[in-house]
Amino acid sequence: MKLALFLLLATAASAQTAADLAFQKYDADQDGKVTSSELSQVSVFKRFDLNSDGHITLEETRRVMGGSETSSSMPTDLNQGRKLWQRLDKNADGKLTRDEVPQAAVFARFDLNNDGVITQEEGKQAIQKAIQPSTPPPSVPVVTSGPKVLKGTEHGIGRQIADVTFADLAGATHQLSAFKSAVIAMTSATCPVSKKYLHSLAKLENDLREQNIALLLVNPFASETADEIKAQLTEAKITATYCHDQEKAFASALNAQTTTEVFLIDSKRTLIYRGALDDQYGIDYSHDAPRSTYLREAIAAMLVGRQPVIAATAAPGCELDLKTNNKGQRTKNEELAVTYHRDVARILQQNCVTCHRENGIAPFALDDLAEVTDRAKVIKRVITEGTMPPWFAAPVAEGKDNPWANDCSLSTRDKTDLLAWLESANRPLGDPADAPASLVFEDEWTIGKPDLIVQLPRPVSIKADGYMPYQFLTAQTTLTEDEWVSGYEIIPTDRTVVHHVIVNVHNQGGKVRDRDEGSGGYWAAYVPGNASQVYPAGFARKLPAGSTVSFQIHYTPSGKATQDQLRMGLLFAKEPPRYIVETIGVPKRKLSIPPGEANHLETHLQTVPSDLNVMAYMAHMHVRGKTFKYELITADGTETLLDIPRYDFNWQLRYDLAQPKVLPRGSQLKITARFDNSPANQANPDPTQIVKWGSQTFDEMMIGYLETFRAVDAGAE
DSSP: HHHHHHHHHHHOOOOOHHHHHHHHHTTTOOSSSSTTTSSHHHHHHHHHHHSSSSSSOHHHHHHHHSSSTTTTTSOSSHHHHHHHHHHHHHTSSSEEEETOOHHHHHHHHOOOTTTSSHHHHHHHHHHHHSSSSSOOOTTTTOOOOOOBBBBBBTTTSSSSSOEEEEOOOSOOOOGGGOOOOOEEEEESHHHHHHTHHHHHHHHHHHHHTTTOOEEEEEEEOOOSSSHHHHHHHHHHHHHSEEEEEETTOOOOOOOOOOOOEEEOHHHHHHHEEEEOOOOBBOOOOOOOSSSOOHHHHHHHHHTTOOOOOOOBBBSSSSSSOOOSSSSSSSOOOOOOOOOOIIIHHHHHHTTTTTTTSSSSSSSOOSSSSHHHHHHHHHHHHHHTTTOOOOSOOOOOTTTSSSTTTTOOOOOOOHHHHHHHHSSSSSSOOGGGGSSSSOOOOOOSOTOOOEEEEOSSOOOOEESSSSSOOEEEEEEHHHHHHOOEEEEEEEESGGGGGEEEEEEEOTTTEEEEEOOOOOTOSSSSSEEBBBSEEOOOTTTTEEEEOOOOEEEEEEEOSSSSSEEEEEEEEEOOOOOOOOOEEEEEEEEEOOBBOOTOOSSSSEEEEEOSSSOOOEEEOOOOOOTTTEEEEEEEEEEEEEEEEEEEOOOTOOOOOOEEEEEEEOOOOOOOOEEEEOOOSTTOOOTTOOOOOBBOOSSSTTTOOOOOOEEEEEEETSSOO
């Protein structure tokens, strides 16, 4: 691939021009030198850093790319490049065909007009585009150094904060429990980012007072003086209780990380939210107004008894050096006794009760002691084997950022504490006063009242036992103009019999059966673990006027004859979106799984035709599915995008990215799956048969779905 790239480069420009463009690409800060942070490939950096002084100059780049240091695979002048082109252009027609350049990814990168041939002009344009200074594709939101969303349960969310005793600036003693609900804000008189947030805290104080929520300020810097603190408070007109935490006891109890971090606790001292107040200020930026108001949204959720959508973020500010770790885990000196009311009830509430509650989608509740005691061995088994909470992506390596926004796996501390309590001889209950406040759940729509409800045109009868083929029904919308949908939720009237639902939208007058199952993607979906979705601000799906909505439904008899007439509720965007959300599928249709084979491997490669902005992945196989992996292949190597080492047909999860991923034009997406068609697979319908592609459960599928987005003005809607 690299050889073909440089063959085309040779026809496009001289070696010195290429060197200049390459240098511009990697000199990101334009300081006249390329450092190892700007060019991270060690072997390449060493080859270009001719004098080994730790940086690469333009002259060194020109010498390597155009002089005696040139690699043998790189043309040194235009004449040599023409000779190399001629070696590829076997019929000497001045163009390269797919036969002459068999590497699909390379060919796609250079065939700019997609006419099946590469001209020398196309080669020149593609190379210049490839080595120009890189900028994010215009359809990708620019990410700054602002707050990063974190996995809440790994940072103490849902746990009880210790009942800290502290003194205010006047020397009066206070206890945290006396304040009921409170926002605790770390602050500093000298940290630049903290100082920017002073007036935000002053406004917050007034708003919290109206909501009967206390504001406590905690300054953990002993080096700052009382005079400068008081002067700062006077200037900002802040009257909230202020703790100069010179011994860092308060900050340590919170396991605080920076001087701008805020903590929201309820009346039971349960940690509801921690992180940035909002995203208005960062280490290296300031906005006129915040775009995301994390704390205020968490307060709104707490006041109605719900968990916030975002429960933890990083908080850009001055880092604190405390004798705690950064994951909300216990220190050696902390009490290790685990009780039901203080610890176990909170762990279950954070990780299980959303589904395991009265009228929840799970088969039994786990929101009181009697139910938990009855199912103690079941709980121990499912968390030990990793089937609950349902999350099947490979664990994130130690020290690496978690790429997933919706990772619901148990944190190390939660799993350790829960198992310790379950395995203890007496399972201590602790003080009932330490129990968390109950969560409040909507009886119907969790996304809020829909703007439009689309329902099946008739009830579907589901028999008591056996097998049912997939059902296909349609519903006609009555929209007179296009709408932008910012969220949806699918609710069956009998959840016990619905395994999954695939929804597609068809333009007015279109044939609803004309759908490309697999590569055609889907418009919405109900699968185990994913019944609803609300898109970020500015993102939406299009629902055309007069469109027809089709539902493909997999019903599984549950032992009782019943009926279902599911509904889909839609939220309409309040203003036109900036980005259009679409789901595409990458299928491998030519499946042939031998009988009795326990580890059958299938792979599929597909070239990315244009820069693709990915928000989420979802793998789809049937009951013989065993593992699934997404990989991206570029000139720089192979990158694993998602690895599911233990696929479970019963839990077809969507894996939402915390930050969008760009799959560049000309790269290749590789999906790899393994199937178990052996008798040892207890879910296998018939291990004696060769299994082919098919829509029914006794057939198989292999589809890698990608949820993508593009700018509204980046092509036809």
